[in-house]
Amino acid sequence: MDELASNIKDAVLDLLWDDGPVGDPPTLEPQPATRTPGREGFGNAIGLNGPEPNQYVEMPEGIVSGLTDFTIATWVNWNGAQTWSRVFDFGTGTGVNMFLTPNAGGAPGVRFAITTSGAGGEQQVSAAQELPIGWQHLAVTRQD
Secondary structure, X not given: OHHHHHXXXXXXXXXXXXXXXXXXXXXXXXXXXXXXXXXXXXXXXXXXXXXXXXXXXXXXXXXXXXXXXXXXXXXEEEOOXXXXXXXXXXXXXXXXXXXXXXXXXXXXXXXXXXXOOOHHHOEEEEOOOOOOOEEEEEEEEEOO
């Protein structure tokens, strides 16, 4: 678990706690995202919904492959916009993945899905209500 925490810190947290001013672009793929003020009291955030589409933070390969019991938690500043946008999306394609989306293509709320055998084997947990606009704390916990 210490190695996982270190990998996440290396990939994301160094960007958030960079001493550069808000607005300086960190190096992210495929388009540079911007550092932006985070929720009050939590430092900086990474802006992924700017004018460039498909922004993301690349994590080390296999970062979650050995997890059995885990919690992934984050603050999200949801603006209610895009369907199927991802809070996180780990995997190797449509056959093996797990993701969290605030809007599952018109479904009423946040959805977490996980599969190792494609869409037919996907397990889902969906909220009954839409995610409110603004800063929201989201967490997914899985216990084997």
